[in-house]
Amino acid sequence: MSFFGFGQSVEVEILLNDAESRKRAEHKTEDGKKEKYFLFYDGETVSGKVGLALKNPNKRLEHQGIKIEFIGQIELYYDRGNHHEFVSLVKDLARPGEITQSQAFDFEFTHVEKPYESYTGQNVKLRYFLRATISRRLNDVVKEMDIVVHTLSTYPELNSSIKMEVGIEDCLHIEFEYNKSKYHLKDVIVGKIYFLLVRIKIKHMEIDIIKRETTGTGPNVYHENVTIAKYEIMDGAPVRGESIPIRLFLAGYELTPTMRDINKKFSVRYYLNLVLIDEEERRYFKQQEVVLWRKGDIVRKSMSHQAAIASQRFEGTTSLGEVRTPSQLSDNNCRQ
C-alpha cells in the first residue's frame, strides 16, 4: 500500500456511540488469555462510527466502497476453513469513490438479534464482531472489533430438587439431594449425602463440576470433558445414618450457561459428579446433570420478593424431589 512512502495509507477505527457508558465483560480468548470486551445483550442496538484517518493528507484514497458488518459466527476448530455465520448484517457506508480527507461514518444496527452467548471452548468458538472494510482494487483494508454477548434468563418456573438413591447392591447405598436442578452462575449448591448402608471402606468423598462440550453431528460427534472444580466434601470413614452437608459456591468457577444444540453445531452441559474413594483408591461415582443459567443484573424489585424465592427451596420438600428407583453406582474397577 504505502511502500517507500508512496501512495496513500489509512487507519480505520471502530468507535461505539456508548463506549463510555457500556459495560465491559471479561472473556477468555482462544489462547487462554482473558480480555475485556464491550458487553451486549440480545435485542440491543449496536451503533457507532467508523473513523478513517489518512496518513498522508495531501493525497487521495481511491476505494470501491466502504461497508460495515455485524457478524455472529461459530468456528469449529476441526473445520477451521468453514465459519458458520448465524447473524450477518451489512451496511454500506460509502459508494465507490475517493476520500480526500479524514472522515467518519455513522452506522447503526437496530435491535440486533443475538440469540447465543459468546463462548470459547476446547473445540468450538462462538463470537460476535463488527468488521469495517474499505474495498480496494488490490487489497482491502479491514478492521475488526470483537464484542461479547451474554444471554440472560429469568428465574426458572420449574426448579425441583434432585433427589436420588444410588448404590451397589448390598455394598453401598447412599441417598443424595441437591436443592435445585437449575442454578444461576453465582448460585450456591446446597445438598446432602445420606449414608444408608456402608460396607465398603470409604476414605473420602468429593464433588466435581464437569463441563461437557459436544461438537459435530451424527457419526462425527466429539465430546470434551473438563473438570472445572474438585471439591472435597468429606474426609474420613462414614457410617450408616450419617449425613454429609454440601455447600458449593459457583461464583468462584469459570462457568457459562448451559447451551443446548446451539445452531445445531454444539452443546455445553454441566454435570455434578459425586465421587466416593475407598481405602484402595477405587472410585465410585454418580453423575448428575444440572442446568446453569445467567441471571440478569436487573435492579431488584423488592428484597422481600427475593427472599420469598430464596426460601422456596427449603420449604415444602415434600412437593419437590422426585425419588427414582435405586440405580447402580458406577465403579471404574480399581485402575491403579
Add this chain to the structure above:
Amino acid sequence: AETVADTRRLITKPQNLNDAYGPPSNFLEIDVSNPQTVGVGRGRFTTYEIRVKTNLPIFKLKESTVRRRYSDFEWLRSELERESKVVVPPLPGKAFLRQLPFRGDDGIFDDNFIEERKQGLEQFINKVAGHPLAQNERCLHMFLQDEIIDKSYTPSKIRHA
C-alpha cells in the same frame, strides 16, 4: 435475606446412637502370618496362614483360618482375571533368580524372603477381598474360607444372604 438462606442446610434425619457409635458394618481384616516350610527336595514349599475376621454378610463365616501356598494365590489371581471384570492387582514377584541352584542363602526358603513375600501376599489379598465386585466371586470365598480349594469347581457368583 438471601445470605441467610444460602447458609442453611437441607433437613437431615438425625443419626441414631447405635449407628453412630456401634461397630461399622464394613469390617474386614485379613492377616497372612505364620509361614511354614514343608517337604523336601523338589516337593519343598511354604504355606501361610490366612486369617479372616469380618462382619460382611456376604462371607459365610465371620472368622476363618486356612493355609495357602504361593501357587494358590496365583490360582486365585488367574480365576479373578478370567471371571470378574475387576482389574486384579499384581502378586509379589515369582523370584526366578532365587530358584537358581548354588546360592549362598536358602533361595526362596530364606527367612527374609518369606517375610517379604508374606507382606506382599497380605497386601494383595486385602486389596482383592475389599473389592465389591470380587466379593461376588466364588473363587475368592473358596480361597478364604474353604479348608481345601476345589480347583475343578464351577465358577459362579455368590448371592448375598
